[in-house]
Each structure stands twice: as structure tokens, then as C-alpha cells.
Amino acid sequence: MKSPDFALLGGMPVFAKSLPVGQLYFPSWGRYEAAMRGIFERRYYTNQGPLVQQLEERLQDYLGVKHAICVTNATIGLMMAAEALELKGKVVLPSFTFIASAQSLSWTCIEPVFCDVDPLTHQLAIDKLDALMDEHVTGIMGVNLWGGACDPVALEKYAHARDLKVYFDSAHAFGCVVDNTNIANFGSIEVFSFHATKVLNATEGGCLCTNDDELAARLRNIRSSYGAGKPVPVVKTSNGRMSEAQAAIALLSLEDFPQNQQNNEMLFRKYEERLEPIPGIKLVKPAGVTFSNYQYVVCEIDESSFGLSRDSLIAVLKAENVNARRYFYPGTHRNIGYRDGLAGVAGSLPVTDHLCASCLQLPVGAMVDGDAVDAICEIIDRSRRDAPLLKSFFAGHGK
């Protein structure tokens, strides 16, 4: 292959249009129009309207959980969860997560304590928890990553033995199943994201699931006075309402979930097949679940055997209009607001640091099909084969 074939080196990009990584499934124009017309006819726009009520019922049925409480987004959902659980002092969570997990704690005056993750599954390393425990820790936030799970049963057991509260950031985990139990049923509360990049899309949105009536009542009272149900005392309310427009999109997305999950799985299998023979790139398979939504395609790059660094590969892909991204980067413990005071523990999360330096996320969802996956994998394979050429290019550009 000649050098100008790489867009980075002056060739034509493989894709004419930039391919984002997120799911971005959305109903057809006709279904969108019909849903919005329905809202205009009912003239009911928000405040726990008929569509939000319907969505909550459907989610409860689908997830097999007693209470599904829809919210405007998952970050505010996590903040509401911390409020409802009356967490104080410190909460332990993995650093290898989206920054909002930790920010939800900062907003509720709780100090996040970061735990490392398992190098194979990327999930919270339960065996590293002991070292982080002290009398100020009141809870554990498990994070279910990449369409997999962080062994919620073991985490529940660990927390209960120490009288700690445990809840889950399941932004990645909608629809996943752990041994016949839908993932919505673990811990005190499970928080799902319905952001457009997730398998269930409400543009923005989320829901909190619990089987605890008291907690559900508290969450509803914190969310808003509309749909609050039984009045119970709470420290402070938030505005966490989901609008009828958001609920309309989520309902259509829930209808489409089986086919979207299948599409994700088909694409994932294709990536699996195409990437398997390429040395130095390892596709991360959803761990700890018996059913996955396959909403993330995350790979680890081993620079020595691949021949290029993760960041160099991303630069090559971006030039081809594949908007691959570092995810998560940096580790939450190295972000502004969380890195201060950690000087003494620098390097204490070696697995997280390693993953943050070696993982990349590839497109999966509505924007790609099997051919696109083939083409993406072809770019990756070519990059490996032409690594010396690309390396000299990067060296020349001071990278």
C-alpha cells in the first residue's frame, strides 16, 4: 500500500462523513411527527404527563422492577440517588468511569474515593475495596461498564457485610441481564442513562430503578411535586422531571430496543471477527452478563505489538472520518477537581492509568453498518501493517 492512501498522509478519507461513536438510534421522521402531534393534541407538555407515566410502566414491566422513575438526565439522577440514600462522608467508586459519576457525589457534598478496576473486564476490582475502607465510607457506587456488569451480587454482599449502601451507575447497562435477573434489580438504586449516545435514547434522559417503596417515594419527592405520590420528607428537592417530548422518544426507542440490540450485537460480532487476527488490538467483551446491549465497542491497544500508540491510531482514524475516541480519558482521579490531594496516592490506580492510556472506543449503533465496520477494521489493519511509515510521519510532526 502506498503512503498517500492514508487520509492523514494526503489521501481521500475512507468515509465521506464523520462517523460518531455513539448509538444515536432515533425513530423515523413519520413516527417522530406522529408522537409530537399526539403531544400537541393532548396539550400536555411536562409534569409527569401521560407519556412519562406510560414509559415508567413499560420500563417497570420490561426491567422486572417495582419502580422506574424517569428523570431529565442520568447525572441529575445520580445526584437524586445520593440524596435519597442520605449518603454522607465518603463513597467508593471506580475512577475508570465517566466524570459525572464522581460529580454527582461532589454536588451532594460527598467525597469520592477512587478504586481501581480489573485489567481484563475493566469492572470495579472488588478485591481492592478493603484498602479503601474507613469509618467515613457510607456507600459504594458500582459502575456497570461497556454493556457488562461489575459483579453486582458480590458487590451487594460486600456492602451488606459492612453495613454500607450500594447503588449503581448503569448508564451503559440498559437491558443487560445477569443470570436471569435484569440489571435494574441490584443494589438500592440503579441509574440508567437515556442520552442519545445510549441504546435507549430520549435525547437526554434517564431513569432510576428500585424495588424499595420508601426509596422510590423519596426519589419521587426529590424529583418534583408532580408525580410525587406519597408525600415524604426529603432534605431538598431538585428539578429532575422528564418532559413528554423526551418520554415520547424513549417510548419509541424502547419499542425498537430488540432490533437495536440485535444490530449492536451483529456489529460487535463483526468487529470481533475482523479484529481478532490483528496483533496488538484487543476488543473488550462485555463481562459478567448473560445478555448485553453491546452499546460500546472498546479496544485496548498494545503499542509494542501493534506498532502504533493508541493516540496515533486515533489520529489515523479521525483523518479517515472515523471519530474514534479515548474513553475514558483521563481517569476521573486525574481530572480537575479530583486530582488535588492525590499526590500521595499517585500511581495507586495502575490498572486505571494503563487503561486510560490504551483504550479507544469505535463506532457502533445507528451510524454504522457491517460494511462500515469492515472498512474501519481495514483501516486499523493497514495502520498496523504500515506502522513504521505512520510512525515516521508522526515523528516528523512532533507527535
Add this chain to the structure above:
Amino acid sequence: MISEKKQMQDLACFGGGRLFAEPKSTSNLVQPDFDSFMRYSRQFFDRQHYTNNGNLVKLLEKRLAEFHDARFCIACCSGFWGLVLAMSTLALKGKSEIIMPSLTYRRMADIAAWARLKPRFCEVDPNTLAPTRQSVGECINAKTALILGVHPIVNCCDIDGIVSLGKEHSIPVLFDSVESVYESSSNGKVGRFGDAECFSMHASKLLNGFEGGYVTTNNAELAHRLALLRTYGFEGQDNCIIPGGLNAKLNEIHAAMALANLDEMDQQVVKNRQRYRQYQAGLSGMAGIRLLEFDESLGTSYKNIVVELLDVWPLKRDETVTVLNAENILARAYYSPPLHHKEMSYPYIPAKLEMTDYLARRFMLLPCGDFVTCDDIDRIVQIMKFINLHGLGIAHRLAANEVGAS
């Protein structure tokens, strides 16, 4: 018009039929032209860009900044979180208190608590129902971090007085302008005063965006910080540059709705004025009730209908609300109970506010907005006349019912 209620037992609260089959509320619930909303929707749909500072959000921000004659506008998922972010950003570091009226939005102290500020409640003026330079000034002390000027539901608070007070004490001033989108002061449109102003696009408000809110400011640095904070503190991908962020993003569907409604706002105000005139004509000369009049020398939305029940009105305000609610007239008490009487499990400064207590018993909101026709207003006025006429009897019967029930 002939009264539909002939005798006391015709009132719904005593077993009669409801005056309205569908509720008449104080929420605006204004609806734009469907095709216009769909034309805006088409823009995000074709781009497959559903949120994360999309083009419609950017367009809305530009349009609203122009509308308010402010340099910057930052759209948020709600007015609530817009206020929290503005408060936490503007509050002086190392200071703990926010001065706010007690006679205001029932969640305002919660909003301050999210911003980790301790509310110190100030008095309001009986004529404007708003905080004044003097009432705010009395609360300023060494711990004051921020002044929250709150516009009342009808007309504006003393903008100049509060802004100059803040300047003299070097304390930032934030305005809660949720009810004053369309209003002007003698110095220009609301939205450009103090350090920042906060607005809501909740469906009940003048500008319906399903849910949503925005902050306007002329301060470039503040605008930049707020835009970062509503998106986790990110500047570009993976680059968190300030702490204290969260997700307060406005999605594109809500932005489409707000844009379509913004296009039609002038027509909406014409309809609001017709409704207001209908109330004005109907209630004028009725003893015991005073309609709060809009200052028509300046820009106004004519949206909210607030009445004061005077001493000669035969029922207590809350009894009046009960009677009306039974008829499906969802009249509401005006900011009652005031905040300083609510139980708070977070830090606040206890207050004794006699004027606020007095005012909190006297005012109520009457139905307005898209669901209310001039004919509806005539019927509402008729029932107010009926209540006025049979007030003492109604009061006795309500009291008897209460005794019977307890």
C-alpha cells in the same frame, strides 16, 4: 351573562356540578404552530444531532440574547439548574449567605442549598410584592455572598436600586426573572441587568420549551463558565477544565419548541392582553378584590393574573381558592406559605417577616394562558361575584363541613 350558580348548593364544593369540564389553570401551556415546530425539528433530525449543544440550542441562545438585549445567553435543561449554576458561580468565595425574598418560588431555598448557600430572607414591598433596595440592604452583612433580586409575578422589582446596592457593597446581583421574560424597565429590557438573570422555559411559563431555562449576562467570563459547567466542565472532547460541572444541557427538541414559541411571542402577548382586559373589565368595581395592574408604560407580557382579596372580601383567601378549585378553576395562593415558614433541613437564617406574612394571606393567581378564553374569564368573574354575594353563607357552610369532616 346569566350566572350559572343560582344558589349556594350549586357550588361544586357543596355538591353542585363543576363550572368547567376541563381544568383552567394558571399555567401558560402555550402552543406554537405545529408545522413551525416540525420545521425546526427537521434541522436536528437531518443532522442526527439530538443534544450536546446542537445547532438549535445555539440558535435559541443567539435569538434570546438578542431578544433580551444581553450579550450572552446560556440555555439549560431547566430554570432550576440554571439558577443553581448561576448562584454557585457568582457567589463570593468564602462567604456563605444569599439574600432572597421569602415571598417567592417555593423551591428557591432548595436551589440555594444545592449551590451551598444559606438563605437570609428579606422583606418585600407591599406595593410591588418585591424586595427593595432598603429591604435587601438591611440583610447585607460580612457573610453575604450574593443578592438574589426576584421579580414578582406582575411587573418588576426595583432593578436600579438593587443593582446599585450590590455595586456599593461589591456583592454580585443575580435576578430571578422567570416571570419577567417580556418585561422592561425604564433602562431597557429585563435580561441585561445585574451580573446575570435567570429564566424558565417550563411549559407553564411565557416561553414554553416543554422544560428548560436559560441565563443571560453581559459578562463574557461568566457566560463561558456557565456553558462549561452545564456540560461537566468540558471544553472539547475529554477536556474537563473546571470543577463543579454537571449535566444541565438542553436537548434539541426542547430548543425547537422554544424557538417556535419565540417566533409567536408577540401574537401571544396580544392574546394575553385581551384576557387581561377581560379580567380588568369584569373585576373593576367589584368590592373586596383588586386586580394587580400591569405597568403598561413599559413592555409587559400581560400573562399572569394576580388579585388581592381585601379586608371586605367575605372569604379568606384559602377558602376562596378551595371554592374555585372545586369548580375546576385552578386558582393558586400567591407564594404561600412563604419560604421562611417552611421546614428546612439545611442551613438558613430564621426570619421574622411581618409584612411577608400579611401579604402571603392576601393574594391569589387566577387562570391565564392558552386554555383560557374570554368567555371562560366571564364565567370566572361571575363566580367571583357569586362568592362575593354569598360569602358569609359559604364561609359558614365551609366551616360546618370542616367540623363535620373532623
